[in-house]
Amino acid sequence: MKKSVFLGTLSAAALLAGVAGAGTLEDVKARGVLNCGSNVGLTGFGAPDANGEYQGFDVALCKAVAAAVLGDASKVKFVPLTGETRFTALASSEVDLLVRNSTWTFSRDVDLKFDVVATNYYDGQGFMVKKDLGVSSAKELDGATVCIQTGTTTELNLADFFKANNMTYTPVNVADDSEGQRQYLAGACDTYTTDASGLAASRATMPDADNHIILPEIISKEPLGPMVRHGDNVWGDVVRWTFFALIAAEEYGVNKANIEEVATTTTNPEIKRLLGTEGDLGAMLGLDKDWAKRAIAVSGNYGEIFEANIGSATPIKLARGLNALWTQGGLQYAPPFR
Amino acid sequence: MTNFTPFVRSEMIDPREPPSGQQGLVRWARENLFSSPANSVLTVLGGLAILWLLMGIVPWLMHSVWNAASLSECNAIIAQTWGPDATGACWAMVRERWHQYTYGFYPMDQYWRPNLAFVLMLVALAPVLFLSLPRKMMLFSLSFPFIAYWLLWGGTIWAPIVVALGFGVMALVFRFASPKLGVPVGAGVGLLAAAAWWLLVQTPLSTALHSAIPLGLREVDSDQFGGFLLSIVIGITAISASLPLGILLALGRQSDMLLVKSLSVGFIEFIRGVPLITLLFTASLLLQYFLPPETNFDIILRVIILVTLFAAAYIAEVIRGGLAALPRGQYEAADALGLDYWQAQRLIIMPQALKISIPGIVSSFIGLFKDTTLVAFVGLMDPLKGITAVVRADINWKGIYWEPYIFAGAIFFLICFGMSRYSMWLERKLKTDHR
Known part of the structure; x- marks a missing residue:
């Protein structure tokens, strides 16, 4: 008994030291794998398919973040979480990022000490x-x-x-x-x-x-979005702007198919900054120049991800509704990349 | 003199058939089903209830579909073959997803590893279950946990070998220390030596051996385990580890030593006082807060440890019941023969106490095996809820309800029924009294 108390104290001390130490971004880079808290049973949003590969609208965001940070969309470890375990898993650093159709509410933001970095799906x-x-x-x-x-x-x-x-x-x-x-x-x-x-x-x-x-x-109102821990703003920025890059890509017509071509031919300075051919936005995030380009190349821009997983081409046939771009009467709006 | 011939029967008449109302099925029905008006009413009502259930279930099973790519295709086939209002089971889901029910997300090209581990498990269990087999097979049974770990999780072969050597160190130290220090102290010293081995020698030695002779299998993460593979891994490990632990706890509870007794009682009462779900949440959530953030303490291992402790507390109480049923004379006879405590336990007390406890032990094991499905609540892919949720999230199988439950339930039934029959066989075999 005494031994376990002693070990517990030791580990608690180590935990505090760990929290005070490196940020999540450095941890993820050092580990080489992004731990993404995921749903295992929500049609269209997140679930493993017959081959055990995770698929879905939320899953695509995890892959985009992995591509931006680690340069490889396959370097994600999806941690299956239930409604009961999701917030503890995030708070205890078992996952770096929680994308599990969790509603952004006051108490989750303030009391549970999470940051919802953006709303990737407006539900109700x-x-x-x-x-x-x-x-x-x-x-x-x-x-x-x-x-x-x-x-x-x-x-x-x-x-x-x-x-x-x-x-x-x-x-x-x-x-x-x-x-x-x-x-x-x-x-x-x-x-x-x-x-x-x-x-x-x-x-x-x-x-x-x-x-x-x-x-x-x-x-x-059920604004669903990716969550990170309070107080690690560097990591929060990485996730937030990766998501915004997907929105901005849709707005500027950059998609999975034409991204290489656009990157070389575009004259639009905003797209150039987004795709890293001009300016150095990546370095400000602690990433390289091509971070957003890689994120978009994984499964396309926000609109493509929506259509492929839950949109009108799928059996679920969800309309864009509130999730259309602001230019088309929806709420999805990315601040400027500059 | 009139000739008076008294009637003397010279041969017996063949016995007659009993009246038709007093034989066969009719008599049985009259005695058992219609012996009184109340019984007759109950019989009729019961019969109607069974009929009603069968009328619902039998057509549903008769209309089963085995070949389809989605639930809607299943429904279309049923409607086409049996009419628009017919209902039917869609076993095509099982056909398409059986590999996930069996192996979870284990890499498909590595399925031979769990298969081989399963076959070896049967070989390892055989000498434990059937005493007539040669005792030398126990050596394989003892090494099986290490082989199975290596097969299932992969990695370098040296890690399990070096861990096993730790047990060798423990046995060696115990052998030399116990004649001088006694069994409990000897075991304690052995445990300390093994702990030192695992903490200090284990990692450097296995790394060195691996770099010298790299031999290993592809590593498979714990989160790729699922389905019945997961249930059986947790169930079998916890069952085989909780029995010895339970015996020790039962003995500890009867001990005269205050410290041992109070620790055992405290442990048993605490563990039995909390629900298993609480312990599982402790395993998955609370430990995360106590351990340093980047510690990789395997979730399956954590769950196995807590499920084992949980089962051990129950087993301890079952065995205590067996101990309490033994007459005092058996203990005194052991003393009279000059046996020491451990010899008496091993040769006289435990064989009898365990025999008495078999039904209780086996029902604890069956309960434990079924409880492995509770790991779904901590995000592990158990066959009943975890894998079923995954299957239902597929748009092709969304809305399927009874089939996954019936499928998983049937397999659980087979395993639990097997355990139950085995225990009855063992009881009959070990029966030595003449009651």
Whole structure:
């Protein structure tokens, strides 16, 4: 017993020393591998495929960061995290970066001491109902039975929404998305509520997708984004600007196919700075000149990543909506590269 | 004189068949199913319930689809073959993803390694399970953990060999120290010597040997383990390590030495007092805070250690039950023969106490094996929840619900049923009393 207490004290001291020491960027470079906290079971966003390779919208961001920092998109170790373990894993340095559809909230930012460096997907909670229920607005759901995942923010949002509209509901608690979909299809509840992206993915796989509609009301704001630890701003900047590079690339029409050509032929000084043919933005981040070029070359710009994983070409068929560029009426906006 | 011939039967009549209501199935049904009005009602209701279940399940199983690329294709095939309202099982998912259920994300070209380790495991278990096999096979069983570690995780062959040498050092020191110092102190000194070996000699020696003779397999990280490979690795290791530990704890709890007794009692009561999930979260989360940030303390190893400790506490109590069932006379007989404590335990007490405890020990083991699925909560890919979540995240299989559970459940049932049958066989074989 005494020995373990002694060892514990030693390790705690070492932990403090470690935190005070090198920053995450140096750690990642020294290790040669980026540890990225990931989801293992969210369709389109992050999950291993039949060959065990991680694929998805969130996964692509991890790969882009690895390419920018280490020069090789394959040097990512995806650490599978659950809803319970994700924040501890980030706080205890088990992962360098958490990209696991985690909502940016006040308490996570301030109390848990994380930085959400950007919002890579603007989500929100919606409702799915069967068409023959004859409901066209969430405000008509008074007295409905609602399938709801327990222990999530969606549960709280649901209570708030019904209270604010002076309506009542009967919750049918489900443990996860598959059970929710099952109960909803079996008729155990009138409506199933979760993030709109999840509803779209569920609906896409239903045998009679046309008989189900997603109601227009979005009752919560769920800005999902990559998280890093508080206080390591150098690393936070690397992740933030890697993401912005993907946004800016879409804005300037730089994509996976034409990136080499654009890099040599462009006359636009902003693109030149972005791709490292002019200026030295990389050095300011502690990286080399080609960091952003490599990040974009992995799976393309933000729009390409969106389309390949969750966009209209995929079975999930999510519209860009709030996630369109600011030039097209969305919220995705990258500050200038200068 | 009238001739009066009394009736004397000279041969027996053949026995007649009992009346039709008193034989065969009818009698059995009357005695067991319809012996009273209440029983008759219950029988009818029970029969209807079974019928109702079968009417749901049998068509679903009959309509199984084995060849399809996605759930929607499965549904289309079922609708085409059996009509639009038919439901059916989509086992095509298992067919396409069975390798993930078996090996997790283990590199595909290295599947021979877990396969070989599994076969060797059966060979190593054989002499432990079947006493009629030659005892020399135990040597292989003892070296199996090192072989299996090397096969599964890969890396240089010298690391497990040097670790095994550490146990050799322990045995050697124990052999020379125990006649002079006694068994407990001898074991303690042996343990210290082995710890010194592992801490000081281990890394330099294996590095040196590796640079001299580089021999090794490709390294496989712990996060690539999953499915039944993971369950069996955790389950078998924890089962085989928790039995000896449990015996020691049970003996410690009965000890007259205050320190040993209170440590054992404290350990057992503490571990039994907290849920396994708590210990798993301790393994995955709390230890991360205590260890230096870049320490690489393998997550599977952490989980195995805590699952072992958890099982050992339960095993200790089961064995204590066996010890309590032994008559006092057995201890006194051992003393009368002049055996010392360890000899008495080894030759007289433990063989009887363990025999009594077999059902309890095996049910602890079965519980432990099923509990390995709880590692899903710390992000490991167990077959029931972890791999199933991965499969369901694939847009092709999203919405599949019963099939993964039934598949994983069936395999768990096979293994647990096997353990249960083995324990019944062992009990019959070891039965020496005439009750």
